[in-house]
Amino acid sequence: MVRGRITAVAVSDVRFPTSLGHHGSDAMHPDPDYSAAYVVIETDAHDGLKGYGLTFTLGKGTEVVVCAVNALSTHVVHKDMEEIVSNFRNFYRQLTSDGQLRWIGPEKGAVHLATAAILNAVWDLWAKQEEKPLWKLLVDMDPKQLLSCIDFRYITDALTEEEAYEILVNSLLGKKEREEQMLTHGYPAYTTSCAWLGYSDQQLKQLCTKALKDGWTRFKVKVGADLQDDIHRCRLIREMIGPGNILMLDANQRWEVKEAIEWVTKLAEFKPLWIEEPTSPDDILGHAAISKALAPLGIGVATGEQCHNKVIFKQLLQAKALSYLQIDSCRLGSVNENLAVLLMAKKFQIPVCPHAGGVGLCELVQHLILFDYIAISGNLENRMCEYVDHLHEHFKYPVIIRKACYMPPQHAGYSTEMKEDSTRKYQFPQGEVWQKLLSGHKIYLH
Ligand SMILES: [Mg+2]
Numbered sequence: 001m002v003r004g005r006i007t008a009v010a011v012s013d014v015r016f017p018t019s020l021g022h023h024g025s026d027a028m029h030p031d032p033d034y035s036a037a038y039v040v041i042e043t044d045a046h047d048g049l050k051g052y053g054l055t056f057t058l059g060k061g062t063e064v065v066v067c068a069v070n071a072l073s074t075h076v077v078h079k080d081m082e083e084i085v086s087n088f089r090n091f092y093r094q095l096t097s098d099g100q101l102r103w104i105g106p107e108k109g110a111v112h113l114a115t116a117a118i119l120n121a122v123w124d125l126w127a128k129q130e131e132k133p134l135w136k137l138l139v140d141m142d143p144k145q146l147l148s149c150i151d152f153r154y155i156t157d158a159l160t161e162e163e164a165y166e167i168l169v170n171s172l173l174g175k176k177e178r179e180e181q182m183l184t185h186g187y188p189a190y191t192t193s194c195a196w197l198g199y200s201d202q203q204l205k206q207l208c209t210k211a212l213k214d215g216w217t218r219f220k221v222k223v224g225a226d227l228q229d230d231i232h233r234c235r236l237i238r239e240m241i242g243p244g245n246i247l248m249l250d251a252n253q254r255w256e257v258k259e260a261i262e263w264v265t266k267l268a269e270f271k272p273l274w275i276e277e278p279t280s281p282d283d284i285l286g287h288a289a290i291s292k293a294l295a296p297l298g299i300g301v302a303t304g305e306q307c308h309n310k311v312i313f314k315q316l317l318q319a320k321a322l323s324y325l326q327i328d329s330c331r332l333g334s335v336n337e338n339l340a341v342l343l344m345a346k347k348f349q350i351p352v353c354p355h356a357g358g359v360g361l362c363e364l365v366q367h368l369i370l371f372d373y374i375a376i377s378g379n380l381e382n383r384m385c386e387y388v389d390h391l392h393e394h395f396k397y398p399v400i401i402r403k404a405c406y407m408p409p410q411h412a413g414y415s416t417e418m419k420e421d422s423t424r425k426y427q428f429p430q431g432e433v434w435q436k437l438l439s440g441h442k443i444y445l446h
Pocket of ligand 1: 250276305
């Protein structure tokens with residue numbers, strides 16, 4: 001049962017030096033240090049439970065998000081958990097509508113990432129208090145309660161609360177069977193681990209061979225820096241995975257609109273399912289133009305990992321600008337805003353293929369996509385969740401992948417809790433790992 005008054009919100013800057021091995025490198029982010037603004041919420045309930053939440057960052061800049069969490073925490077400390085979750089949309093509105101902080105958003109950028117980190121911690125705590133994994137907490141809620149978590153401001157021209165209610169009620173049919181199906185088989189995944197842009201051919205071949213052996217059938221390749229290199233890498237991967245497996249491309253916002261169409265047309269022979277983030281994530285009409293131009297080639301447009309909020313998703317859907325929608329557990333305003341986007345995707349009949357990887361994104365988003373299948377979409381066609389094979393060892397409850405599928409987590413909470421040893425060692429800049437790196441001049445601070 002939900003209980004307790006929040007007594008403290010603590011936040012820390014936890015960074016992993018992934019740039020040293022080019023892990024996570026792509027056409028726009030050549031040297032990311034995967035990091036998190038990591039939030040811990042405590043209450044006066046004396047039950048030993050804490051809420052853990054995070055948002056994902058690439059290293060520098062985490063300190064800005066940490067400041068934003070501290071600035072927002074005045075809306076959280078002294079709040080009663082019961083009061084928060086019984087009118088969750090109100091609490092969401094309060095966090096996103098601070099009359100002064102809103103000016104540096106609104107509902108975007110560092111302040112919205114901070115909102116996500118805080119709310120992720122609140123959801124983790126709520127699920128723990130109910131002794132359920134987050135996906136199960138959501139699955140067991142009735143449609144009215146789910147809707148009470150969603151702020152419909154700015155999206156009612158695309159999806160009204162009544163329509164959302166109807167979607168949830170219609171999806172009640174077969175819910176139990178779908179839950180059992182997930183518990184037995186899991187949710188299909190694809191891997192991005194084989195082909196980061198900074199990897200050598202040899203590394204790529206080695207990782208691809210291993211992935212095939214492990215049962216992976218869907219592979220994503222980073223592209224966009226050099227066309228000849230892209231052709232070379234796509235050919236290499238396509239030859240390795242064969243014609244039957246699925247290949248996807250990700251340009252991480254590298255191109256102009258016209259350039260994207262020309263570039264991807266030259267990669268069409270490798271039969272990619274989608275091109276992800278071909279241009280600026282804010283360019284809705286640009287994405288629509290690219291979608292239209294590539295449709296005859298059978299290539300869809302995927303985007304979402306850098307969509308600020310539900311309004312951008314609404315417009316992408318309205319403009320027919322995407323064929324695959326990629327929610328993100330740490331960029332949108334937590335579960336609350338993701339629920340709104342999942343329901344809009346259902347109405348517009350666009351498959352959701354979540355963004356994951358980073359640090360903790362797989363751990364979190366698996367809950368959302370499991371819920372989506374069981375209680376909203378009821379469909380696995382053209383759907384899969386991203387998976388990247390690193391940094392899971394820092395989490396208390398890491399994801400479980402079996403036969404290239406996410407197996408539903410069984411522990412209570414949102415899988416957000418990191419191991420204490422990891423948060424201490426990788427705390428920036430005072431943790432021992434960073435002290436060593438900085439003193440050895442392996443990484444320089446700017
Ligand atoms: Mg991507």
